[in-house]
Amino acid sequence: MHRIVVAGLALALAGAAFVSPAVAADDGTLCTNEKTPAAAALAACGRLIASRKFSGPTLATIHFWRAVAFNKKGDYARVIVDLTEALKLQRSAAAFNLRGSAYYDKGEYDIAIADFNDALRLQASATIFQNRGNAYRAKGDYARAIADYDQAIRLDPREPFSYQNRGGARRANGDLDGALADINEAIRINPQLPFSFISRGVTWRAKGEYDRAIADYDEAVRLTRAGAPVPTLTPRGSLLINAYAHRGLAHEAKGDFARAKADFSAALAVTAVDAGSRESQATARARLAVLSGAGDAPPQPATPAGGDRRMALVIGNGAYGSLNRLPNPPNDARSVARSLREMGFDVSEGLDLDRAAMKKLVIDFLRAASGARLAIFYFAGHGMQVEGKNYLLPTDARLDAARDLADELADLDTILAGLDDQIRTNIVILDACRDNPLVQRIAAAAGAAPAATRSVTVGAGLAAPSALGAGATRGAGTLIAFATAPGQVALDGAGDNSPFSSALMRHIGTPGLEVQQMLTRVRADVVAATGGKQVPWSNSSLLGEVFLLAAKP
Numbered sequence: 001m002h003r004i005v006v007a008g009l010a011l012a013l014a015g016a017a018f019v020s021p022a023v024a025a026d027d028g029t030l031c032t033n034e035k036t037p038a039a040a041a042l043a044a045c046g047r048l049i050a051s052r053k054f055s056g057p058t059l060a061t062i063h064f065w066r067a068v069a070f071n072k073k074g075d076y077a078r079v080i081v082d083l084t085e086a087l088k089l090q091r092s093a094a095a096f097n098l099r100g101s102a103y104y105d106k107g108e109y110d111i112a113i114a115d116f117n118d119a120l121r122l123q124a125s126a127t128i129f130q131n132r133g134n135a136y137r138a139k140g141d142y143a144r145a146i147a148d149y150d151q152a153i154r155l156d157p158r159e160p161f162s163y164q165n166r167g168g169a170r171r172a173n174g175d176l177d178g179a180l181a182d183i184n185e186a187i188r189i190n191p192q193l194p195f196s197f198i199s200r201g202v203t204w205r206a207k208g209e210y211d212r213a214i215a216d217y218d219e220a221v222r223l224t225r226a227g228a229p230v231p232t233l234t235p236r237g238s239l240l241i242n243a244y245a246h247r248g249l250a251h252e253a254k255g256d257f258a259r260a261k262a263d264f265s266a267a268l269a270v271t272a273v274d275a276g277s278r279e280s281q282a283t284a285r286a287r288l289a290v291l292s293g294a295g296d297a298p299p300q301p302a303t304p305a306g307g308d309r310r311m312a313l314v315i316g317n318g319a320y321g322s323l324n325r326l327p328n329p330p331n332d333a334r335s336v337a338r339s340l341r342e343m344g345f346d347v348s349e350g351l352d353l354d355r356a357a358m359k360k361l362v363i364d365f366l367r368a369a370s371g372a373r374l375a376i377f378y379f380a381g382h383g384m385q386v387e388g389k390n391y392l393l394p395t396d397a398r399l400d401a402a403r404d405l406a407d408e409l410a411d412l413d414t415i416l417a418g419l420d421d422q423i424r425t426n427i428v429i430l431d432a433c434r435d436n437p438l439v440q441r442i443a444a445a446a447g448a449a450p451a452a453t454r455s456v457t458v459g460a461g462l463a464a465p466s467a468l469g470a471g472a473t474r475g476a477g478t479l480i481a482f483a484t485a486p487g488q489v490a491l492d493g494a495g496d497n498s499p500f501s502s503a504l505m506r507h508i509g510t511p512g513l514e515v516q517q518m519l520t521r522v523r524a525d526v527v528a529a530t531g532g533k534q535v536p537w538s539n540s541s542l543l544g545e546v547f548l549l550a551a552k553p
Helices: 038-050 056-072 076-089 093-105 109-122 126-139 142-155 160-172 176-189 194-206 210-225 236-254 257-269 275-292 329-342 355-369 402-408 412-419 438-448 499-507 515-529
Strands: 310-316 346-351 374-380 383-386 389-392 425-431 478-482 537-540
Touching (some): 056 076, 056 093, 076 093, 093 109, 093 126, 126 142, 126 160, 160 176, 160 194, 176 194, 210 236, 236 257, 257 275, 275 355, 275 412, 310 355, 329 346, 329 374, 329 425, 329 499, 346 355, 355 412, 374 412, 389 412, 412 478, 515 537
Antiparallel strands (some): 383 389
16 A cells, blocks of 8 residues: 555645636536536536637636546546646646646656656745655655655644654654654644544554554544545545555454454445555455455464564475476575575475465465565566566466466466555565466467457566556555566576576675665676576665665674
């Protein structure tokens, strides 16, 4: 759940250019009014633009307000198109600010920051400083985020969201007491804002204070249902989804699985219209599946306040029945598991797993990870991408048609969603891009299928994380390391280990080496060993530096 406790980016409409003049369509519907329902505003603004009766600042105003309506619906690409047209006609801090918020919601933080910079050149606003701080925070640049929140507080010391979001940055930086102080101040200023109680609940959960966290989520739900005010253009349903999903995680950490499942189901019952709530629902869906498939095994104890439990799941599949067998993945997995155990990780290990065994091991790991501070998932074997989604293959994968994917393969999006949690760091390592003849088999099956399925896109290797799908999250605090670049094939190797895992073994246990620096060394070794044919790649949303092994005294 990447951004659910960041107060929605404020749009600072009051007093900005583009608020007036009021422009109504031929049926009297106001295009230029925040209170006009999104569908009505889109229709009214569209008719006004199509009439070609307007130009200059008035046309800019219409484009701006149509962008506001698209923003309500979560259609950020069209928000950007309309605001770009508006800015051609008239430069405005409000337009740069709203376009920056759309880029932020799309996860394009550097472009968002550039727009917020332009907005601040036109208007030194507390709202825009807060928005730029949110973008810096999303990038993990907490010093700049906190500096921007400081500026926002200086300009408007009565704005609770600046305190709340500064508290979130401090929490991500490990300062839980500082985070509580800031969020408490936000609640003191305005005790009617559900966002602040969600944020404080996350902080209590990070401290292992689950009952206090649940009490704050209860209050967030109560306030939202009672009609408490929410930030401009923030969907009320988004707050409910976020509160339910987080409360479910707190109940799960306590071992109260019945209440956890009820909360995850409640989160899924609300319609999601923005990126943050879709991510929260992906996590709720994955956690609900984990709890529903966990059987009657006793829960792992939750991490107490100050705990530092570190867990890993290591899988190596090579003995494929219908695919080319791979000799090295089991060796790779044994080596990785041994190294992680030596570093103090609680390691679950699986070799040559069929679908049933792999599903059970993953579910058990995801359940146990709810009580961990650091979780590592390593997979070596066959992997593939279909329609931009990544799948990891059990040894009994056969697949005669693309429609069987969900039944036979392990969906990486679901694993990532099950791990996604703001208070845990996750590292996913995939040496799963070997040459895979199943790609051609699925492509052929899709081509022979009815017309409705012939557009299935099957690719070699694995796909880079991209826009959110129905089951994906962006995963704050998650690093994904691939053995090779997206869409490329990795080598299994002529020795006992693959080139990627051999390099990983050389560096993973280096004391005092930050994990992203470690992966840079791995990348250099693999490039050298393969003559440049294989270039490892990673995607990170880590919330700070991560060390797998502390430096020696």
